[in-house]
Amino acid sequence: MNTELSQVQLRELLDAARNIQPWMTRIRHRLHQVPEPAFREFETVGFVAAELTELDAALVRRVGDTGIVAELDSRLPGPVVALRADMDALAVEEKTGAAYASRHPGWAHSCGHDGHMACLLGACRVLREIGLPAGKVRLLFQPAEEQGNGAKLMIEQGALEPLPAAIFSLHGWPGLDVGTIASRGGTVMAASDVWAVRLVGRGGHGARPQEANSPILGLPGLIEALADMTGDELVVSPCVVEAGQAPNVIPDAAVVRGTMRTLSPEGRTRALEEMARVVARACGPLGLTHQITLDQHTPPVANDAALHERLVGTARGMGLDFALLSGPSMGSEDFGFYLEKCPGVMFRLGVGKTCPSLHNSAFDFCDEALPAGAAMLAAMALEALRSS
Structure with missing residues (x-):
């Protein structure tokens, strides 16, 4: 028929x-x-x-x-x-x-x-x-x-x-x-992961930054390094920054959130491994600890x-x-x-x-x-x- x-x-x-x-x-x-x-x-x-x-x-x-x-x-x-x-x-x-x-x-x-x-x-x-x-x-x-x-x-x-x-x-x-x-x-549309990177330093008084280790100082390099991961089959977009609540208090922690788009399970695995390396390189020299979490995954x-x-x-x-x-x-x-x-x-x-x-x-x-x-x-x- x-x-x-x-x-x-x-x-x-x-x-x-x-x-x-x-x-x-x-x-x-x-x-x-x-x-x-x-x-x-x-x-x-x-x-x-x-x-x-x-x-x-x-x-x-x-x-x-x-x-x-x-x-x-x-x-x-x-x-x-x-x-x-x-x-x-x-x-x-x-x-x-x-x-x-x-x-x-x-x-x-x-x-x-x-x-x-x-x-x-x-x-x-x-x-x-x-x-x-x-x-x-x-x-x-x-x-x-x-x-x-x-x-x-x-x-x-x-x-x-x-x-x-x-x-x-x-x-x-x-x-x-x-x-x-x-x-x-x-594949006609990419997979998506919502991620968050938490940077942890040491808070303190805004008048004495030498006594603190501000996680905010790690944000520019980290955000740039994450965005630089973007290529033909990968898009990493830092979209949200959360840090501090008062103008005279150096916070203990800062958070960057965003999305990662990949085209295959293998590409996603490689991208997550590279993200871990990128975050470690950005935080290590500044004495900051970090945690990466994935909140949501959508398949391609x-x-x-x-x-x-x-x-x-x-x-x-x-x-x-x-x-x-x-x-x-x-x-x-x-x-x-x-x-x-x-x-x-x-x-x-x-x-x-x-x-x-x-x-x-x-x-x-x-x-x-x-x-x-x-x-x-x-x-x-x-x-x-x-x-x-």
Whole structure:
């Protein structure tokens, strides 16, 4: 049996998604107005749950307080295929000037999760209207991607049970023409570790520094040495410095926190070993002791090669532009946790070449990109159901 959809079928899917663009736009604008922090997406999840009910998607599981697992069921034997969208927002003061701008001061959908949710709800509507050939499509609305641990909680609380045959997700991407699909097989986004280095010296009076050993004096050399570790397949970024509480007291300790991005388990091991050497070299001559801690690890997003090839054919068959990525992004995404359990693909969806960058206060997901995102998610789900 031919498991791939024909060009006619793919373009019918895209037409179906284009027909509901006004509906998806209204959904995105509504979600855009209520950005919420990780694990506190209460208004968001209430709205999403109501829309899923309207679409006859069965709510099968709540994860924590704000995660949702829903399903479209063909009532015929077959595999499960999963589609995922993230829901949380960023601590950013929005400056888009949009009529539907954030109503929550200090919070904004500056990473486009409002668009991701609208695309997934759009895919759900298209799939409901067209019908599934067999099996089920599982819809994962995940909290706390920005913290890097929402996917892990979803998995721990059964979102992948029974294990899907495949899982798909998208990310809106500035710098690509609107509606362009981009991806690659293998690693597409880096692993991330949140680290902290604590320097310990000897505190004292600000008037008598000769009687103390200030850990603050070790910070400039340490920060520069850590940043100098950055190379083609490694990014080390010191981002937070904590030291002292009073202007006349030399503190006993100082802390530097940041992130490390790597592309493979082997590269991560080498980077951690090098970090230990760098910190020791920076602290030793100053008589400072040190401690390195890792607070959080997010694995790389590694796309399945065969499913990526199917994605390429699907995008081109649909008449969408496709861009093959030359290499991975050093940004991270907790979708990698799902891909450790089952094969899948995360692809980029172009939201405009001149669109402000992700996490920028002026970023706003492009409504014209919604049909392509919804149609691609629906098509990848249908083809996975037909092939499993």
